[in-house]
Structure formats: structure tokens, C-alpha cells
Amino acid sequence: MTAVEKIEEQLASLRIAKRSMLSEEPAYLLDIDVSKPAQSENSCFVAVSCSNKSIRVYNRETLNFLREYSSHPGILNGVRFAHACDNVVFSACSDGTVKCWDIRLATQKPVQIFSGYPSNVFISFDINRNDLIICAGTEKVEKDVFLVFWDARGITNCASATKEPLGVYSESHNDDITKICFHPIEPNLVVSGSTDGLVNVFDIDKDNEDDALISTCNSDSSVSFIGWSGKDYKQVYCITHDEGFCWWDIAQLDTEEPITLLHVLDVRDAVCVENDSLHYLVGGLYHEKADKLFLLGGTSTGNIHLISCGTDGLSLVERMLSCCYGNLELWKGPSQRKHL
Secondary structure: OOHHHHHHHHHHOOOHHHHOOOOOOOOOEEEEEEOOOOOOHHHOEEEEEEOOOOEEEEEOOOOOEEEEEOOOOOOEEEEEEOOOOOOEEEEEEOOOEEEEEEOOOOOOOOOEEEEOOOOOOEEEEEEOOOOOEEEEEEOOEOOEOOEEEEEOOOHHHOOOEEEOOOEEEOOOOOOOEEEEEEOOOOOOEEEEEEOOOEEEEEEOOOOOHHHHEEEEEEOOOOEEEEEEEOHHHOEEEEEEOOOOEEEEEHHHOOOOOOOEEEEEOOHHHHOOOOOOOOOEEEEEEEEOOOOEEEEEEEOOOOOEEEEEEEOOEEEEEEEEEEEEEOOEEEEEOHHHHHHO
């Protein structure tokens, strides 16, 4: 059985859309994260943020519902698990807070609240590799836009408290900060993306924002997704709101080599998909063993496209066709299309 066929078999038994409808009014799934198993593979969870302002937690293997947290007065903008403790999950909200929840507890109250400044509206956030620092990005209010930082220590012992920010970066972006992504290995490195088109890499161990800013890359469009890739994760890539793609090699900053690996203005025009046009991009994935960066795209009919990235361009690797049964979507690869 190929890897794609194995994925299809797993998808066929899961109905996350149907299982997430716990009330009469259906909710859209806005963001998703999978816990990083700290002690046991059997303790993995999936958390989703929903359009009805709730966080829902499921068992990863069975997708059985476990917990729901609904005390969010504003719009949810992301959900993340802690790295060292797979029972701890975070959510960012437009009310200017990042909340921490412990799924071992029956309480509906957060075990910790990270409070921003009065005008802050958080639309992105992440927690670094060693669970010490949380960073959230704000929507632009008047002329102000911030990266806000907190000390996250104490989350694993569920110390109930409200924490004030350590400080902010306020000079590196001039519009909404749509994405924040800490480095997968180095806890001091973080990349941010904004509707101003800039993708900034920071070393937060530095004393001030000017020294912390390692690199500024321009996507020439509004950033919708960012990530790290390459050996030792020394590359940064982004997807834009108009389906563009940019890819940079940060390791070349101190050399005379260009840092831009690839810049595609519109991936929909660059990838040839036979009889099934690509409509939008979903995100990216770096495969460590294959040392390969992939993009995920989709269509209005629910089909998924897996796209390989190379310095010579983009190419379609796989197309999975969706077959909808109510709230269940199954994806079929080439070997099973005849059954649709």
C-alpha cells in the first residue's frame, strides 16, 4: 500500500466535520493543531478553533470529542498546543488576550490568561520551541501595529494567573500582522508576515528590535501563510492572499548569493492541472526526510492538490479528488478515481 493510499484509508474512517457539529447550528473550522506527544503516542490530541467562538479538542486517532471551551468574547485567531506538555492548548482572541487551557481539567475556565494592551486586537500568534515565549500579532489600530511578547513559564503546572506582556516590537511592520511562526529548532528565531507584504525574521535574544531584525523579505503582496523549510530550517517561505508564493534562503544573508529561491506571482497560473484548475492555496509543508517543500492547494469542489517546490519552479505531485457524503469528505488518488 502506498503512502497516499494509506492516507486515503485513514480519511475514509474519519468524519471531523460531522463530529464537530455538537449544536444545531453548524460551525466552520477556522484553525487546527495536533499536539506533540510528550510521553506517549496514545496521548495525542487535535484542537480546532471554530467560527462560533469555541475551541474543541478531539482524540487524534478516533476523533472522539473530548472538550469544548467557549468563553471567548471575540473572534478566535489560532489554536496551538504546547510542545513539552500535550495537555496544554492555547488560543488567541480579538479581545486582546491569549488564553491557556488544560484539557486534563473539567473546568471551562482558562488556567492562564496572557493579556495585551488595551487597544490590541490579536489576529495571529505562536509559542516558541521550548514553551518559554508567546508572541501575538495585532491588527492595525490607527497607526499602531505590534508584535507582543509574554513569558510563558508556569503553564505546565497550571498556575492560574493573568500575565502582562514582556514588551513589544512596533517598528518592523506597518499593517496587520497576519502570521507568526517560531523556528522549529531554534527557540529564539521567529518570522512574521503582514498585509504590508513584508516577511521579517527576528532573533528575540537581542536587546532591542533593531538588533533583533535579521532579515526583511518583500512578498509584494499581503501575506496569508508563512513557514520554515530546508536543512536545519534555514529557509523561509510565504503564501500570499492572491495565491502567490515566495521562498527565501536566509543562510545566504551574509554572502553575495541572492536569497530569493523562487517567486511566483500566481501559483494558479504556474501549476498545470489537467481538467481541474487550482483555485486557491491552503498552506505549506516541509518534509524533513525527503528534504522537500510542498504546497497544498484546493478547488471550489473540494479537491486537494499537492505541489512540489523547486528552485526551477512548481510541479503537481498528486491530485486527490473529493467525494462528499453529507458532512464527510473522502479524498481519492489516481488509483481509486474509477470508483468515484
